[in-house]
Amino acid sequence: MSSMSDETNLYERLGISEYASQDEILRAYRKAARRLHPDVNVEAGATEHFINIKEAYEVLIDPHKRAAYDQNIPQTQKPAQPVRIDIQYSQTVIQHSTEPQLIYAHIEMEILPDPTLSDEPPPPLNVALVLDTSTSMKGARLDIVKATAIELIRQLRPQDTVSIIAFNDKAKIAIPSGSHANSRKAEGRIHALHARGGTEIFKGLEAGFKEVQRNYRPSYTNHIILITDGHTYGDEKDCQDLADAAAQKGIGLSSLGIGGRWNDVLLDDLATRTGGNCLYVHKPKDIRDLLTKKLNRLQQAYAEQMSLDFRCGSGINLNYAFKLAPESGALSLESPVKLGSLPKGNHLQVLLELIVDPMPIEVKEALLIDGDFLFEIPSKSASYQIPIMLCRSVDANPPPETPSPKITKALSKLTLYRIQEKAREEISKGELAKASTRLKYIATHLLAQGEPELAQVVLTEAAQIEERQDLSEEGKKRIKYGTRALLPAGNNQVSES
Amino acid sequence: MISCPQCKYQELNGALFCSQCGAQLYETTDTTAAIEFSENRTVKKISSSAAPTFPSPPKNLEDSKAAIYLLDTEDTIFIKGDKELTIGRSTEGQAVVPDIDLSPFDAYESGVSRLHATLAVKGAQVTAKDLGSANGTRLNGKKLSAHAEHTIQHGDVLTLGNLKLQILIRK
Numbered sequence: 001m002s003s004m005s006d007e008t009n010l011y012e013r014l015g016i017s018e019y020a021s022q023d024e025i026l027r028a029y030r031k032a033a034r035r036l037h038p039d040v041n042v043e044a045g046a047t048e049h050f051i052n053i054k055e056a057y058e059v060l061i062d063p064h065k066r067a068a069y070d071q072n073i074p075q076t077q078k079p080a081q082p083v084r085i086d087i088q089y090s091q092t093v094i095q096h097s098t099e100p101q102l103i104y105a106h107i108e109m110e111i112l113p114d115p116t117l118s119d120e121p122p123p124p125l126n127v128a129l130v131l132d133t134s135t136s137m138k139g140a141r142l143d144i145v146k147a148t149a150i151e152l153i154r155q156l157r158p159q160d161t162v163s164i165i166a167f168n169d170k171a172k173i174a175i176p177s178g179s180h181a182n183s184r185k186a187e188g189r190i191h192a193l194h195a196r197g198g199t200e201i202f203k204g205l206e207a208g209f210k211e212v213q214r215n216y217r218p219s220y221t222n223h224i225i226l227i228t229d230g231h232t233y234g235d236e237k238d239c240q241d242l243a244d245a246a247a248q249k250g251i252g253l254s255s256l257g258i259g260g261r262w263n264d265v266l267l268d269d270l271a272t273r274t275g276g277n278c279l280y281v282h283k284p285k286d287i288r289d290l291l292t293k294k295l296n297r298l299q300q301a302y303a304e305q306m307s308l309d310f311r312c313g314s315g316i317n318l319n320y321a322f323k324l325a326p327e328s329g330a331l332s333l334e335s336p337v338k339l340g341s342l343p344k345g346n347h348l349q350v351l352l353e354l355i356v357d358p359m360p361i362e363v364k365e366a367l368l369i370d371g372d373f374l375f376e377i378p379s380k381s382a383s384y385q386i387p388i389m390l391c392r393s394v395d396a397n398p399p400p401e402t403p404s405p406k407i408t409k410a411l412s413k414l415t416l417y418r419i420q421e422k423a424r425e426e427i428s429k430g431e432l433a434k435a436s437t438r439l440k441y442i443a444t445h446l447l448a449q450g451e452p453e454l455a456q457v458v459l460t461e462a463a464q465i466e467e468r469q470d471l472s473e474e475g476k477k478r479i480k481y482g483t484r485a486l487l488p489a490g491n492n493q494v495s496e497s
Numbered sequence: 498m499i500s501c502p503q504c505k506y507q508e509l510n511g512a513l514f515c516s517q518c519g520a521q522l523y524e525t526t527d528t529t530a531a532i533e534f535s536e537n538r539t540v541k542k543i544s545s546s547a548a549p550t551f552p553s554p555p556k557n558l559e560d561s562k563a564a565i566y567l568l569d570t571e572d573t574i575f576i577k578g579d580k581e582l583t584i585g586r587s588t589e590g591q592a593v594v595p596d597i598d599l600s601p602f603d604a605y606e607s608g609v610s611r612l613h614a615t616l617a618v619k620g621a622q623v624t625a626k627d628l629g630s631a632n633g634t635r636l637n638g639k640k641l642s643a644h645a646e647h648t649i650q651h652g653d654v655l656t657l658g659n660l661k662l663q664i665l666i667r668k
Contacts, residue, residue, distance in 0.1 A: 102511035
């Protein structure tokens, strides 16, 4: 460093952590400046103190200088950084305005490996497979589900526990929770499953929840996976309550919906409540691939029970929140936001849309979101609470700028997903012509983005909307999960083990 | 408020895409980096005789008749069979990616456009065409008119922005 007047760490001078965001650096500096600036503080030593802080600020606020500084921090001064958080905004400065305005924030979090710890294996998996065995599953669907279940049980590690629940209008525990690696008996029981009866999802989930709790440890990866092809009636509220209870204990709930006749709105909601995800199975043969991937992801979980505890600044409203990676899905707008688990080496990516109320001219800085990222790393038996703060300065005439490509890239796809949601809302209100126009807009964008196959599905649905007074059930799912699948998955790849 | 140019819907300030029709509402300034050429820059003609002999291609590209040799980094890109290829660079979120992506070779800094030029190989005949690029394409230092085909000889140097590519043709 240029000045040798103060040997203390630059982060310590500002009173911030080494993984402080740019906003935090700026805030810490402003706070200190208000207190110590030579114009306001004439106490002896205050000026020198201020110069030290200013020097620290000037290095840390510049990403290049900061990186160079970070490299040269003596190891003894360097505390282990558990995470790296990168926040990008659609605009670096908010404009003073008498109107409300939108601002987007893209938050990327990476958990850094701890060099002091040897490579601990991921935590044991404790999972319940809740299989729909109603009449509609008869044939290829159930056959493939059964074959995949047997295959997956064979792949489980000795420390993993699994249970299998078969449900129609009743739930039956086909295999109780336990370690069933290489169990002929368990395989025989799966083979014996056959399809009949209706679909009452709550009964299946309730039994699955019970089984997961039998081998539940907070340090395990606890998850319920529902596989269904049918609508459930009248028990939606019970399902939601169960999901909330599961989320309380850190048990995730993910679903695979097969074909067109299942309630995607409900199953997506259950995923949002628990930090799980919901996948659409277009062809039965995809079941094996999707289920295997899902289980692999869970087996490789590094961080668990991630959530964001937050409050909005005054005059700020969270309007939309979406998890882009590791698995995409809508997020709750209420704190705490459940974010699921993170496989090793993956990044968590979240996009927030905030509405900023009119900003009067005297406001110089807007606090958007203040909160904490919470997560567990079971292999280290550690819980983390990482403060996160989103704020922007406010100015009358901010310079024009191009929004971050991370935001525009994600939004160009996410916008199509949201327009699809709008079209479905309109259909439910009987506004068919509006919905049809909207679908055509989606199709045009899909063609421009090089997705002719999905564009064709959308156009076919738009053409039949008047006659059918609705989208086809299959079409709804293909458009919803098709547009969702366009979202960039970032670096997140889980190696097949 | 921002009025959507496509559907006229009134969006809040700060919106990046129209929530009703998906139209983009912000200005894209991802233009190709402008390159300053010095007025009297000397054109270094690389004669065909000074050109390297056609290098031996790797096994799977044995039938290559033409190759692109990057003079700055000394990398070689082999072109397999007869075809017309687009040359340019890729950016995040770009819909159309060129067949030959020069991004790894500092294409952006060198002023290469996203779709800069094409190179067509037909038997022993190789032609190049500038696609109306921001900084232009030069053949042995001479600027090519856009959208017109120009015949390339073995050892000719195509300059895309500031990036020099020597075209090698197998005899």
